[in-house]
Amino acid sequence: MTEHIEREGRRPSNQGPRAAARNRAALVAAARDIFAEHGLEAPLSAIARRAGVGQGVLYRHFPDRAALVAAVLEENVRHVEQAAEADDATLPRLLGVLTWLLVESAAFIGLLHSDRAGSRSDIRARSSALSDRVQYSLRTHLPPGHPLSAEDLELAVAMVSAAVVGPTRQDRQRRALAAWRLLGVEVGPVRPFDG
Template sequence: MTDHTEQEGRRPSNDGPKAAARNRAALVAAAREVFAEHGLEAPLSAIARRAGVGQGVLYRHFPDRAALVGAVLEENVRQMEQAAESEDATLPGLLGVLTWHLAESAAFIGLLHSSRAGSRSDLRSHSTALSERVQRGLRAHLPRGHRLSAGDLELAVAMVSATVIGPTREERERRALAAWRLLGVEVGPVRPFGG
């Protein structure tokens, strides 16, 4: 058995819960990237490698693919909600954050098309609830007299998200921005909330 010690002869400290939280965050970030590059059927081993952890750590946090996809979706929605709750939130700014998530995360696009969840009613209802949380944040900042009504805004988001295809993040972002322009909707800087 190998003895893992630091240069001074001590074992490295076990960060316990801090390491667990760090590993979980790394797995979610890696999953977002790998899903965007290779789709939702990407190998989970690639996600563990990208996060710098073993597959056992991945499965301790996420027992299956659905749990990992759900964590990515929840994180995306949480960031959208934080952006909507910020005191300087505007519809263009929120659409910039939304566009960043669309270009960055294939799983997020799937969420916005929750009817694609197939026959699994639990997944479909969860996706619908998450999608509604995003829409609620956007509608709260829809200015009076905006060219889009609340219903049109939801349709516009679905239409734009359907255009977000391409092999690179840059291509997906370019296509999303072009779709927003075609709809005549102003979009703020494309970046994650707080970025």
């Protein structure tokens, strides 16, 4: 076994918990990208490489694929919930955040179609609860007289998420916005919630 030595001839200092938090965040970001590019069955080794860590570090944080998918989904749901809790939250702004997540994360699309998660019951069970949280956040901002009822809103989100296909983020965003337009729903700027 070889030891990593810095240029000055000494071992790098152990960053401890700071490195752990940084590595976990890098793994979640890498997983979002890799899942968007290659789907939920992408090799975990590709995620570790993209995050700049070894597979041992990946497994230390996420013992299996389901745990990693759950972490990506949880982060996505938190974006929607934080946007819903903002003082200036409106349905169009929430739909803009939601659309950004759909464009950026294939795992998030899988969440919204949790009933079709196939044989991955571990992912399907977790996805159902997270999907309910997204729907709750959206319904709380559905204004009276909106063209969509609460039940229709859930169906509209599923329909739009099914339209989010294409080789580039621009293609996926264009298709998502076209789908919302066809449904007659106003969507705010497509961007992450930035607090």
